[in-house]
Structure formats: structure tokens, C-alpha cells
Amino acid sequence: MTQTPAPRSRCTCFVLRKLTRRVTQTYDRALAGAGLTITQYSLLAHLSRQPGRSISALAESMGMDRTTLVRTLQPVVAAGWARHGSTSAGHAAEMALTAAGAAKLRAAKPLWQRAQRELDALLGSGRIAALHALADESLDALKPKEPA
Numbered sequence: 001m002t003q004t005p006a007p008r009s010r011c012t013c014f015v016l017r018k019l020t021r022r023v024t025q026t027y028d029r030a031l032a033g034a035g036l037t038i039t040q041y042s043l044l045a046h047l048s049r050q051p052g053r054s055i056s057a058l059a060e061s062m063g064m065d066r067t068t069l070v071r072t073l074q075p076v077v078a079a080g081w082a083r084h085g086s087t088s089a090g091h092a093a094e095m096a097l098t099a100a101g102a103a104k105l106r107a108a109k110p111l112w113q114r115a116q117r118e119l120d121a122l123l124g125s126g127r128i129a130a131l132h133a134l135a136d137e138s139l140d141a142l143k144p145k146e147p148a
Helices: 012-033 038-049 055-062 066-078 097-123 125-141
Strands: 082-084 094-097
Touching: 012 038, 012 097, 038 055, 038 066, 038 082, 038 094, 038 097, 055 066, 066 082, 094 097, 097 125
Parallel strands: none
Antiparallel strands: 082 094
């Protein structure tokens, strides 16, 4: 007779959020010297790699809610690191990294790299690789289903 596994006593969401808060704190401490948070750094990096995307497309590629991305964009645009591109009739505004944003990203990259190295030293490269693999597999398994 096959036994059903006992229900988990810990909330998976809480455990993951606690982990991501600790990881975020590591990056935020490192990036504070550049005046950025990890969320802002990630946004600038995405804009650098994927210029000319609409807010909706950028939110999708970052795995964020559109409204959360808009809130994250506000201080970045206000600081002059990104801007809304021009729109034509029926087309969404495109986001673009400004020259100031590119300079901010370049200045912050060594700080981001330091946070990467710190986490690698604390967790070990094998554990980091396993964490990335598990996260990628989990993201794929939890991907929203396409409507039929």
C-alpha cells in the first residue's frame, strides 16, 4: 500500500520569500554605493539588453506585474536613467535606457559583481548552480498556461 506524504508543515511561499529577502539585502547593501537597489539595477540591465520594449513586454520578460514595474520605473525615470520613447497611434510607449542610465549601470556593475561573489562564497558554487537549476525548472513548471 502506497502512503500519501504528510502535508508540509512549512509554507513554501514564506520560505522562498524569506530567502529572497536575504538575497535582496545582500545585493541592496552592495549596490547602495551606486545609489541603486537590486530591483533598479535589474531594470536598468534589462533595458540595456532589451531596448525599445513596451512596459507590458518588459514586465513580462522580468516576470513582474505591469503595475509593479510601473512603480519601480517611477524613480528610475525621475532620476533620468530611463525614458519613455515616442509612440505612434495604436502603439505602446517604448522604454529606453538613457546615457545617464547606462553610466549608472556601468558604475554599479562592479558592486553587483561583488554581491555575486559574496553569495557564491557564502553558499558555494555548487549550491548556487543547484539553486539556479531548481529555480529555472520551477519557473518553467509554474509558467502560466496559454489559453486554449
